Amino acid sequence: MAFHEVRLPVRLAFGSTGGVERRTEIVTLGSGFERRSSPWAHGRRRYLIGANLRSLDDMATLTAFFEARRGRLYGFRFRDFADWTSGGPGAETGPLDQRLGDGDGMRTGFVLVKRYGEGEDALERRIAKPVAGTVRVAVDGAELGPGAFALDAATGLVTLETPPGAGAAVTAGFEFDTPVRFDADRIEVTLESFDAGRMAAVPLIEVRV
Template sequence: MAFHEVRLPARLAFGSTGGVERRTEITTLGSGFERRSTPWTEGRRRYLIGAGLRSLDDMAALTAFFEARRGRLYGFRFRDFADFKSCAPGEAVAATDRRIGTGDGARRMFRLGKTYGDHVRRIAKPVEGSARVAVNGVETTAFALDHLTGEVTLATPPISGAVVTAGFVFDTPVRFDADRIEVTLESFGAGPMVAMPLIEVRV
């Protein structure tokens, strides 16, 4: 997949709006009851950025970022400030934040994930150097993190039944969802920008 391992500068995302969307297919039966299903196992995030920008310098920076991604062609990293940690946004990451697997005496690789109730969201774009890992509640540094895929590889396989947990900071993989960017000049140094849509991509 065409993806650039670069994060949108945080200042260009100030004033952004967005959230999770789901796709639910609903069939109303003749009896009035409904049959509901979804083809998606994962939710998909959408955002609008740029509407809060007024400085022409920031608009030029966003335009340059847009051009470097060739519009919708290349994906990139985006920091969703409402959901970017294994813990709550205002808390500190801990090695016991999220359960990512159970040892069997042979397995060494585990995938990062964040739980929402009984749903687990796979985390594919962790921030390099942010992960903390524990086995049965004891933190360890004997692991490697692939920050391109979210795979954690322990140096030694955990014993059978051992609980593997992790804490981490992560980005959301997105792309621009428009091939056009618009800026209005109001003065020599400022002007409004039409909000740019972003959409999460599967990686």
């Protein structure tokens, strides 16, 4: 998939709105009961950015970023300020935040994930765009040094130098970006004075990578 490993400048996301959407299909039976199903295993995030920009410099920066992505053609990284760490809101990132799996004495590769909810109903989201330099990994509660694992920041794959023993819990903490693309091929800017303007909200949509 066409993707640029670059993050939208954080200041351009201030004042953004957005959240998760899901797709649920509901059939109401003659008895009044419902049958509900979803073709999506995971939710998809949507955002609106740019509506609060007033500086012509910031609007020019967003326009240049839009042009460099060729509109909707190339995906990019986006910092979702409502969900960007492995821990809870305001919590410090730690190596025990998320369980990646258990060792079997041979496996060395583990994909970063984040869980939402508790128990059997929890949803596991794959984290494909971690922020390099923020990932901390532990095996059975003991944090590994930086040289004990390698991170592919473009896929979220962590490769351990030594395979964990059978049953050893592999955990990690990290910051991450959400992979998105522009969901429109047009940007609209209104000039309100010589040094200020107004921009119509620009939609973003999460992409699978």
